[in-house]
Every structure is written in C-alpha cells, then in structure tokens.
Amino acid sequence: MFVRKKKNPSGVVSIQVIDKSNGAYRVVKTIGSSSDVPTIEALYLQGKKWISRYLGEQDIFEQSTRELEEKEVTERLLSNIENILLNGTGLILNHAYRVTGFEEMGDDILKHLVISRLHQPMSKSATVDYLQSYFDEDLQLHKIYRYLDKLYHTIPDRSGFSKSA
Structure with missing residues (x-):
C-alpha cells in the first residue's frame, strides 16, 4: 500500500491510498483533495497514518510524543495559574464548625x-498572615486581640479559677 498524489484536470490534487495486489492498482481510500500545497502535505501525512492504522502497525515514538505533548500542555496550564487556595482541610473544618453549632453565632472572626488555629496552630500575628496569604481573608491583628478580650469577658468561667486574677 502507498499514498498517491493524483492531479485532476481541474488542477486539484487528490490524495488516495492505493493497494497493488494481483498486478492491479486499486483505490482503497480517498483521503481528500486540495489545490493548497500545505493542505496537500497534511492530507498526504494523514494517508500515511491511515495505512499504518489499517495494517495494524504501531509507531514506537507515538506514545512518547503524546506524553511530551501532555507534559507541555500541563506545564503551560500550570504556568498560567496565578493563585491557588489550599483549603481542603478548611472544607472539613468548616463542616465540623457548622455541625458543632458555632455557625449559629454568626461570628466570622471566631x-x-x-x-x-486548628489547621495551622501558630501565633496570632502569624495567623493573620496565614489567613491573608492562603485564604485571602483580611483581618487586622488588633481586631483579633479585641475580639479575644470580648470573648474572655462574655463566656462564663467553667474551670473553677477566678478571672480577676
């Protein structure tokens, strides 16, 4: 089998897959036709690939070429990503926060x-930086301190120790 470029009287070139068996040429498949040179070359390559698939041939480089193309596409996609928010544990902890009933308080700072603090236990200052950089939450440190003071004075003491000390 081979690919033939046959010029028609109209000036268009037809790309055909030809089989020569029993001394006769037989058109197995017509790939397409065009008068444009780049299109003709593309059709010619398409005919070569069709013969390979038809005969059951496998290109040993096709798999590695495909893997390289996938890698390039992946790298290009990842290079276009500007910001990724890592909040898998946040999703789980948000659910736990709702289930325990704290969501009813309606307090975003809490x-x-x-x-x-459950996800990344660190200082209050580092917590503010963490919330800003990973979750795009804009909390000021002084609001956290004021909130903790308010929380300390409004929640009843259950430990048996005095708050006045």
Missing part, C-alpha cells in the same frame, strides 16, 4: 480563628 470562625476564621478557630479553623486557622
């Missing part, structure tokens, strides 16, 4: 503090 929610952010609880979830971030």
Whole structure:
C-alpha cells in the first residue's frame, strides 16, 4: 500500500491510498483533495497514518510524543495559574464548625480563628498572615486581640479559677 498524489484536470490534487495486489492498482481510500500545497502535505501525512492504522502497525515514538505533548500542555496550564487556595482541610473544618453549632453565632472572626488555629496552630500575628496569604481573608491583628478580650469577658468561667486574677 502507498499514498498517491493524483492531479485532476481541474488542477486539484487528490490524495488516495492505493493497494497493488494481483498486478492491479486499486483505490482503497480517498483521503481528500486540495489545490493548497500545505493542505496537500497534511492530507498526504494523514494517508500515511491511515495505512499504518489499517495494517495494524504501531509507531514506537507515538506514545512518547503524546506524553511530551501532555507534559507541555500541563506545564503551560500550570504556568498560567496565578493563585491557588489550599483549603481542603478548611472544607472539613468548616463542616465540623457548622455541625458543632458555632455557625449559629454568626461570628466570622471566631470562625476564621478557630479553623486557622486548628489547621495551622501558630501565633496570632502569624495567623493573620496565614489567613491573608492562603485564604485571602483580611483581618487586622488588633481586631483579633479585641475580639479575644470580648470573648474572655462574655463566656462564663467553667474551670473553677477566678478571672480577676
């Protein structure tokens, strides 16, 4: 089998897959026709690939070429990503926060503090930086301190120790 470029009287070139068996040429498949040179070359390559598939041939380089193309596409996609928010544990902790009933308080600062401290236990200042950089939450450090003071004075003491000390 081979690919033939046959010029028609109209000036268009037809690309055909030809089989020569029993001394006769037989058209197995017509790939297409065009008068444009790049299109003719593309059709010619398409005919070569069709013969390979028809005969059951496998290109040993096709798999590696495909893998390289996939890798390039993946790298290009990842290079276009500007910001990724990592909040898998946040999703789980948000659900736990709702289930425990704290969501009913309607306090966003408490929610952010609880979830971030469970996920990344660190200082209050580092927590503010963590919330800003990873979750795009804009909390100021002084609001956290004021909130903790308010929380300390409103929640009843259950430990048996005095708050006045």
